[in-house]
Amino acid sequence: MSTVVLLAVTGLGLGALYFLVASGLSLTYGLLRVLNFAHGAFLTVGAYTAWLIVTRAGGASIGAFGLALLGALAAGAAIGAAVETALIRPLYRRHIEQVLVTVGLGLAIAALIQGIFGADPRPVPVPAWMRGVTVVLGASVPNTRPLLIAAGLVTFTCLTAFLSFTRWGLIVRAGVENREMVRALGIDVQRAFTLVFAIGGMAAALGGALSAAYFGTVDPERGTVMLIYAFIVVVIGGLGSIAGSAAAAALVGLIQQFANYYGSVWWGFPAAGDLAVVLLLAAVLLVRPEGLARSAS
Amino acid sequence: MKRRAAVAGLFVLLCAVPLIPLRAVGVFPAPLNAPGTLQILALCLVFGGVALSYDLLFGYTGLLSFGHALFFAAGAYAANIALSRWGWGPASAVAVAAAAGVALPLAIGAVALRVGGIAFAMVTLAFAQAGSIVAFSDPGHLTGGEEGLGLVVTRLPALLVGVVNTRYLYWLALAYLTVVALASWWLVNSRPGRIWQAIRENEARAEVLGVRAYPHKLMSFVAGGFLAALGGVVYVFVVGGTAPGITTANLSLALLVMVVLGGAGSLWGAVLGGALYEYLDLRLVALAGSPQVAGLPGWLRVPLGQPLFILGTLFILFVVFFPGGIAAIPERIRAAAARHAPAAAAGESA
Amino acid sequence: MNAVPVLAVDGLAVQFGESRVLHGATFAVEEGGTTALLGRNGAGKTTTLRAILGLVPHRGRVRLDGEDVGGLPAHAVVQRRVGYVPENRDVFAGLTVAENLRLAERDGRPRYDLVYDVFPDLRPRGAQRAGTLSGGQQQMLAIARALLNPNRILLIDEPTKGLAPAVVARVVDVLARIGREVTILLVEQNLAAARRLAERAIVLDQGRVVYAGSLGAFLADREGAHRHLGVALDAAP
Numbered sequence: 082m083s084t085v086v087l088l089a090v091t092g093l094g095l096g097a098l099y100f101l102v103a104s105g106l107s108l109t110y111g112l113l114r115v116l117n118f119a120h121g122a123f124l125t126v127g128a129y130t131a132w133l134i135v136t137r138a139g140g141a142s143i144g145a146f147g148l149a150l151l152g153a154l155a156a157g158a159a160i161g162a163a164v165e166t167a168l169i170r171p172l173y174r175r176h177i178e179q180v181l182v183t184v185g186l187g188l189a190i191a192a193l194i195q196g197i198f199g200a201d202p203r204p205v206p207v208p209a210w211m212r213g214v215t216v217v218l219g220a221s222v223p224n225t226r227p228l229l230i231a232a233g234l235v236t237f238t239c240l241t242a243f244l245s246f247t248r249w250g251l252i253v254r255a256g257v258e259n260r261e262m263v264r265a266l267g268i269d270v271q272r273a274f275t276l277v278f279a280i281g282g283m284a285a286a287l288g289g290a291l292s293a294a295y296f297g298t299v300d301p302e303r304g305t306v307m308l309i310y311a312f313i314v315v316v317i318g319g320l321g322s323i324a325g326s327a328a329a330a331a332l333v334g335l336i337q338q339f340a341n342y343y344g345s346v347w348w349g350f351p352a353a354g355d356l357a358v359v360l361l362l363a364a365v366l367l368v369r370p371e372g373l374a375r376s377a378s
Numbered sequence: 379m380k381r382r383a384a385v386a387g388l389f390v391l392l393c394a395v396p397l398i399p400l401r402a403v404g405v406f407p408a409p410l411n412a413p414g415t416l417q418i419l420a421l422c423l424v425f426g427g428v429a430l431s432y433d434l435l436f437g438y439t440g441l442l443s444f445g446h447a448l449f450f451a452a453g454a455y456a457a458n459i460a461l462s463r464w465g466w467g468p469a470s471a472v473a474v475a476a477a478a479g480v481a482l483p484l485a486i487g488a489v490a491l492r493v494g495g496i497a498f499a500m501v502t503l504a505f506a507q508a509g510s511i512v513a514f515s516d517p518g519h520l521t522g523g524e525e526g527l528g529l530v531v532t533r534l535p536a537l538l539v540g541v542v543n544t545r546y547l548y549w550l551a552l553a554y555l556t557v558v559a560l561a562s563w564w565l566v567n568s569r570p571g572r573i574w575q576a577i578r579e580n581e582a583r584a585e586v587l588g589v590r591a592y593p594h595k596l597m598s599f600v601a602g603g604f605l606a607a608l609g610g611v612v613y614v615f616v617v618g619g620t621a622p623g624i625t626t627a628n629l630s631l632a633l634l635v636m637v638v639l640g641g642a643g644s645l646w647g648a649v650l651g652g653a654l655y656e657y658l659d660l661r662l663v664a665l666a667g668s669p670q671v672a673g674l675p676g677w678l679r680v681p682l683g684q685p686l687f688i689l690g691t692l693f694i695l696f697v698v699f700f701p702g703g704i705a706a707i708p709e710r711i712r713a714a715a716a717r718h719a720p721a722a723a724a725g726e727s728a
Numbered sequence: 729m730n731a732v733p734v735l736a737v738d739g740l741a742v743q744f745g746e747s748r749v750l751h752g753a754t755f756a757v758e759e760g761g762t763t764a765l766l767g768r769n770g771a772g773k774t775t776t777l778r779a780i781l782g783l784v785p786h787r788g789r790v791r792l793d794g795e796d797v798g799g800l801p802a803h804a805v806v807q808r809r810v811g812y813v814p815e816n817r818d819v820f821a822g823l824t825v826a827e828n829l830r831l832a833e834r835d836g837r838p839r840y841d842l843v844y845d846v847f848p849d850l851r852p853r854g855a856q857r858a859g860t861l862s863g864g865q866q867q868m869l870a871i872a873r874a875l876l877n878p879n880r881i882l883l884i885d886e887p888t889k890g891l892a893p894a895v896v897a898r899v900v901d902v903l904a905r906i907g908r909e910v911t912i913l914l915v916e917q918n919l920a921a922a923r924r925l926a927e928r929a930i931v932l933d934q935g936r937v938v939y940a941g942s943l944g945a946f947l948a949d950r951e952g953a954h955r956h957l958g959v960a961l962d963a964a965p
Contacts, residue, residue, distance in 0.1 A: 116496055172698065177442065181638060181697045184631055189690030196684040255820045255831055262818040265781060267806035267834045305627065309507055312500060352515045356508055363504040370493035
């Protein structure tokens with residue numbers, strides 16, 4: 082029983098992390114129809130920004146960690162907006178080139194970070210309570226899991242509120258459905274593009290910073306790994322849908338954890354969960370390819 | 379005719395490299411016919427061929443696949459497992475790899491090509507990732523997991539074993555590239571190749587004209603996958619083993635970079651892109667450690683030491699400014715020259 | 729009557745890839761009243777509207793109240809007080825009726841009173857998702873969006889397409905009422921509706937303007953009308 086609880090909480094914690102990375106991707110793909118391969122790099126930038134702040138602040142206090150999160154959010158917003166303005170916007174209407182450019186950017190940023198900080202994972206000083214455990218239903222749950230889940234819920238609430246109650250959120254929702262009609266109503270959708278990229282960058286960077294706490298390290302490759310899971314969540318959850326991303330992220334996280342564990346215990350195959358979610362991606366795409374091709378209306 | 383003469387001349391030159399004791403200072407660490415240099419060149423030739431195999435899909439047929447490295451890795455791992463785990467002979471190992479090189483792209487392509495565009499790209503990425511997970515997991519102790527699998531050479535002909543015989547590996551790589559080049563040239567200049575290009579231009583219109591896109595796309599996918607798998611076999615010999623790094627999305631993305639840099643839709647462009655990428659990837663690290671570069675300020679030295687940073691940045695610049703890649707540069711120079719000399723041209727064309 | 733026309737189009741040409749859809753169309757729409765833009769399928773009517781709005785790249789000149797708007801992005805053209813009701817209505821199905829209207833608020837004072845007066849059906853349905861509306865109701869919503877702001881001209885594309893006859897009649901009534909106060913350029917295949925709403929006609933055939941003048945006179949010339957529109961006028965209700 083305690084195993085199941087631990088697996089469930091870990092699955093939901095990882096799911097929250099996937100949601101953070103995927104939500105931005107879902108919005109940018111939904112609105113701009115650009116599959117941003119540099120999104121993983123946003124995560125890495127957030128992770129290293131957080132790591133830099135925490136190590137400079139001298140220690141693993143809550144204050145330093147809070148500051149690190151804020152720093153990551155700022156860095157994410159900045160890089161998201163910069164990428165949209167400098168690379169995506171000039172390639173308006175050239176969709177394939179937009180995707181290619183993000184591929185190159187993802188490679189370049191990961192390589193640059195590797196060059197500056199080294200390829201090896203760097204340890205992250207984490208506040209004491211995060212290293213602790215809480216006993217839930219007989220299971221010893223590391224505190225990072227609920228932290229991630231909480232962060233995921235807060236982000237979900239903020240994003241949903243933004244989309245439902247603000248004018249720009251309305252514009253984004255409409256734009257995901259029919260970009261051209263939004264322009265035909267006299268609205269400059271271009272500004273929404275930049276905004277959405279900035280939001281996506283923020284969410285991914287937050288995910289990166291929290292992943293630094295969760296895994297206890299930062300490394301240049303994690304962004305690429307997370308990106309694949311983010312793609313899976315976006316495809317399953319439906320583009321432009323925050324609620325869909327949240328549900329899909331929880332599902333993917335849970336499947337991965339449970340299948341990895343039982344795959345290891347029953348068949349000596351500890352990557353069974355990783356494989357399962359990847360094949361799930363292929364299956365969903367083959368059954369419902371229009372999920373990626375047309376707007377969700 | 380001039381073209382063919384140039385290509386033939388280049389081929390002869392490439393054959394002769396292991397016999398040339400020339401020192402290309404800065405370009406290679408040792409003379410051209412030294413084993414270290416020959417291995418670098420061999421890898422450049424191999425990836426030139428693999429990039430060309432990807433160009434058939436992406437450049438000619440317009441299939442943006444993010445999983446091409448899977449077939450390359452499948453060929454490599456199949457040959458390596460046959461030789462090193464099962465103790466088979468080289469001919470059988472190549473046969474297994476060739477069979478995998480047909481069966482795997484056929485199976486995956488049959489499924490993935492049911493969708494198009496970005497969905498197709500993501501499906502190929504998913505399958506490649508699945509393959510990578512399997513390789514890392516070391517099922518049945520076949521793949522060697524994270525550490526990879528060293529090549530067991532007991533049943534190989536003596537000619538391919540040992541540092542002193544690197545020249546034969548180089549010639550093997552050259553033979554591979556030649557085979558891929560000839561096959562590709564024949565394919566793109568024949569009916570399938572023209573249909574591929576029609577599909578790339580406008581699939582809907584091709585279908586209206588009576589072309590069934592799906593079987594032709596599948597043919598392109600399998601041809602490219604098969605040629606990549608053969609490249610994998612040669613790779614195993616040249617490198618002496620397989621590591622799961624070759625199954626990751628990074629290599630598939632690298633192939634994309636190679637083809638775009640060199641020139642998608644151009645045969646020699648893709649080969650050049652592959653060779654150049656591999657060269658930079660291998661040599662830039664050494665260059666970064668050299669005394670000339672070590673003296674540079676940090677903000678210049680660090681990026682220079684990261685091949686993927688240079689290549690990624692070049693890739694972005696090429697996508698935005700030189701969509702035709704390096705292969706399009708001669709054409710652009712010619713066009714620019716024509717624009718700047720209209721009077722002379724008008725006078726001549728009387 | 730030297731007033732500058734509300735809309736003046738000069739040598740408008742649109743090319744998609746290798747096919748040219750518009751070959752240098754030239755016409756003007758004066759202020760007041762409704763002008764029908766006629767032509768058979770593929771003549772270039774919808775493309776003309778989209779080019780005026782800046783939704784498709786085009787060559788030639790487009791002037792709104794004398795101002796050249798040819799190079800402007802679509803949202804800038806629309807902000808110069810152009811209303812658009814597209815061919816497929818294009819309401820945002822995932823948004824509510826109220827949200828659809830709110831999105832359309834462009835200038836300072838949206839005229840909700842006017843909109844709910846003309847379209848009383850929309851008022852109680854504010855919270856209803858637009859995708860669940862009937863075809864006729866969606867058409868009303870699409871027109872309401874264009875009515876919400878005071879516009880110099882409305883570009884309306886086949887508003888009666890795909891609607892049941894009873895609904896068509898209601899749409900025509902609404903457009904007649906609106907047309908008394910704002911200039912309308914109306915693309916319509918339904919000749920009876922066009923006859924009821926418009927005084928003038930501009931006729932496109934294969935991307936060129938072949939007639940600009942009184943609608944009545946054009947339809948009276950049965951042979952010419954048949955040639956350009958491809959319909960037997962006797963069959964029109």
